[in-house]
Amino acid sequence: MKYPTRFLELIEDFKKLPGIGKKTAERLALHVITTMDDETVLKFSNDLTAIKKEITNCPVCGVLQEAACPICSDTTRDQETLMVLSEVKDVFVLERTNIYHGNYHILGGSIDFSRGVMPEDLNMDGLFKRLEGVSEVILSLNGTVEGELTSNYIKEMLKDKPIKVTRIAYGIPVGSDLSYADDQTIFRALENRRKYE
Amino acid sequence: MKYPTRFLELIEDFKKLPGIGKKTAERLALHVITTMDDETVLKFSNDLTAIKKEITNCPVCGVLQEAACPICSDTTRDQETLMVLSEVKDVFVLERTNIYHGNYHILGGSIDFSRGVMPEDLNMDGLFKRLEGVSEVILSLNGTVEGELTSNYIKEMLKDKPIKVTRIAYGIPVGSDLSYADDQTIFRALENRRKYE
Numbered sequence: 001m002k003y004p005t006r007f008l009e010l011i012e013d014f015k016k017l018p019g020i021g022k023k024t025a026e027r028l029a030l031h032v033i034t035t036m037d038d039e040t041v042l043k044f045s046n047d048l049t050a051i052k053k054e055i056t057n058c059p060v061c062g063v064l065q066e067a068a069c070p071i072c073s074d075t076t077r078d079q080e081t082l083m084v085l086s087e088v089k090d091v092f093v094l095e096r097t098n099i100y101h102g103n104y105h106i107l108g109g110s111i112d113f114s115r116g117v118m119p120e121d122l123n124m125d126g127l128f129k130r131l132e133g134v135s136e137v138i139l140s141l142n143g144t145v146e147g148e149l150t151s152n153y154i155k156e157m158l159k160d161k162p163i164k165v166t167r168i169a170y171g172i173p174v175g176s177d178l179s180y181a182d183d184q185t186i187f188r189a190l191e192n193r194r195k196y197e
Numbered sequence: 198m199k200y201p202t203r204f205l206e207l208i209e210d211f212k213k214l215p216g217i218g219k220k221t222a223e224r225l226a227l228h229v230i231t232t233m234d235d236e237t238v239l240k241f242s243n244d245l246t247a248i249k250k251e252i253t254n255c256p257v258c259g260v261l262q263e264a265a266c267p268i269c270s271d272t273t274r275d276q277e278t279l280m281v282l283s284e285v286k287d288v289f290v291l292e293r294t295n296i297y298h299g300n301y302h303i304l305g306g307s308i309d310f311s312r313g314v315m316p317e318d319l320n321m322d323g324l325f326k327r328l329e330g331v332s333e334v335i336l337s338l339n340g341t342v343e344g345e346l347t348s349n350y351i352k353e354m355l356k357d358k359p360i361k362v363t364r365i366a367y368g369i370p371v372g373s374d375l376s377y378a379d380d381q382t383i384f385r386a387l388e389n390r391r392k393y394e
Contacts, residue, residue, distance in 0.1 A: 001271075001292040004263040006248045013241040016233065017225050028214050029248075030286050033261060036213065038249050044210040045245035051203045051226075052235050064230060066201040074198075089227050095198040 007033065060130065062106030062123060063091050071104055078102040080135040084127065084154060086110050086142055094140070097183045102138070105130070110146035111153055117146075119153055127154070131163060140168040204230065257327065259303030259320060260288050268301055275299040277332040281324065281351060283307050283339055291337070294380045299335070302327070307343035308350055314343075316350055324351070328360060337365040 007029055014025035032041055058069035071077065071091075081102030085091060086109055094100050107122040131137075139154060141147035155165050204226055211222035229238055255266035268274065268288075278299030282288060283306055291297050304319040328334075336351060338344035352362050 001260075001267045001288070003267075003289075004252050004261055006244060006251050006263065007261065009240075010244045010248055013237075013244050016237060016241075018228050019221070019224070024216070026289070027216070030289070031215050032245065033248055033252055034285050040210075040213060041245050041249050043206075044213075045242045047203060047207045047210050048229065048238050048242035048245070051207055051230060052238050054203050055201050055230055063198075064201055064204065066203065070198045070200075088231050089224075091198070092200075092223070092227070 057088065057106075060126070061104050062088060062108060062126075063104055064088055076101075079133060081138065082127075082130070082134045082136070083138040083140050085140055086147065086150065090140065093186060097186045099186075102136075107141075107150065110141060110144070110150040112146045112149075122150075124154075124157075128157065131158075131161065134163060136164045136166060138166050138168060254285065254303075257323070258301050259285060259305060259323075260301055261285055273298075276330060278335065279324075279327070279331045279333070280335040280337050282337055283344065283347070287337065290383060294383050296383075299333075304338075304347065307338060307341070307347040309343045309346075319347075321351075321354075325354065328355075328358065331360060333361045333363060335363050335365060 010029040010032065011022070011025045014020050014028045015022065020028070036044075054066055055064050057063070058065045058072055060072050061069060063069055063071045078101050082105055083094070083100060083102055084105050084107060085094070086107050088106055091104055091106070094104075105123070105127050107124065107127070109117055109122050111117055111119055111122065137154070137158060139151045141151050151167055158165050207226040207229065208219070208222045211217050211225045212219065217225070233241075251263055252261050254260070255262045255269055257269050258266060260266055260268045275298050279302055280291070280297060280299055281302050281304060282291070283304050285303055288301055288303070291301075302320070302324050304321065304324070306314055306319050308314055308316055308319070334351070334355060336348045338348050348364055355362050
């Protein structure tokens with residue numbers, strides 16, 4: 001039997017999502033056709049189209065924003081503390097724990113010489129330009145070689161400035177991604193942050 | 198931090214898919230925003246909208262079709278054998294094994310008195326109307342109480358007709374869904390089908 005073309009196309013769409021293989025993609029596409037009502041599918045489709053238009057990265061800190069950045073526009077946050085993260089998704093992990101109330105700065109990756117990712121490919125300039133009034137920079141990068149390298153680079157760049165540079169403590173399992181850490185680990189790691197020298 | 202509304206909406210959309218919980222839905226929605234390019238997301242969105250319009254169920258056998266039914270319009274298939282299935286998705290399992298070449302008839306469920314699903318709620322009339330020229334009806338329903346009940350009902354309805362009624366053999370684990378069976382199990386079950394009496 002020849003499968004309907006659009007069905008095969010939708011399977012391919014689902015396969016592009018992380019952690020979704022061929023079998024799961026088939027199951028999801030079938031569910032869309034046979035079980036979901038028209039309205040639900042239409043809403044899903046509209047949300048997909050709209051999200052790329054409506055949601056952008058804040059030009060200052062890199063956090064996802066709709067109209068205004070939910071972090072930068074929140075004046076109740078501690079303006080003297082700036083946390084450096086490698087990815088947008090890490091903000092969600094931190095905000096979920098509700099223990100950090102300073103600002104964020106997202107680099108958009110880590111330095112990785114083997115893949116040709118240099119400091120100038122990341123949002124480093126943006127970081128160095130927004131340090132006025134900042135008394136502490138907390139480096140919350142991944143516990144990987146690349147995260148280490150990036151932390152080290154930033155520490156070196158800031159060494160002559162009157163800013164305390166701390167690093168999130170190694171509660172994060174070494175070699176793993178920050179976004180896999182549970183709330184408790186994040187909490188401990190943040191509590192135990194130490195001066196980075 | 199307040200999450201962007203559209204982001205929360207997309208998470209809800211993903212959560213409506215089978216096997217996708219809150220955490221996975223968040224991860225998928227984030228991937229759409231941060232990693233997928235606009236073109237890929239737009240195609241995904243378009244495929245979702247289009248699929249409900251383009252793909253329908255064949256009014257005769259119930260198989261998914263685009264323009265014409267891929268099963269009914271295929272005259273090379275054995276027109277004397279008709280396999281009864283409970284769900285559309287079961288066709289994909291059977292066709293994948295490539296060992297059955299007759300026609301299909303999809304009931305759209307199983308008789309289930311506890312949930313008020315009666316024979317008249319299923320496509321039974323359609324089945325009894327398309328038996329001309331059919332010499333064998335193969336019942337490939339789920340190995341559940343409901344599947345058993347439905348097989349039994351059809352057997353009773355056909356007992357006075359000159360049609361051989363067989364049932365797929367119990368290679369399918371008892372109590373499980375047909376769509377979870379692997380190819381080999383399906384193969385064995387079909388090879389060992391026996392007259393249902």
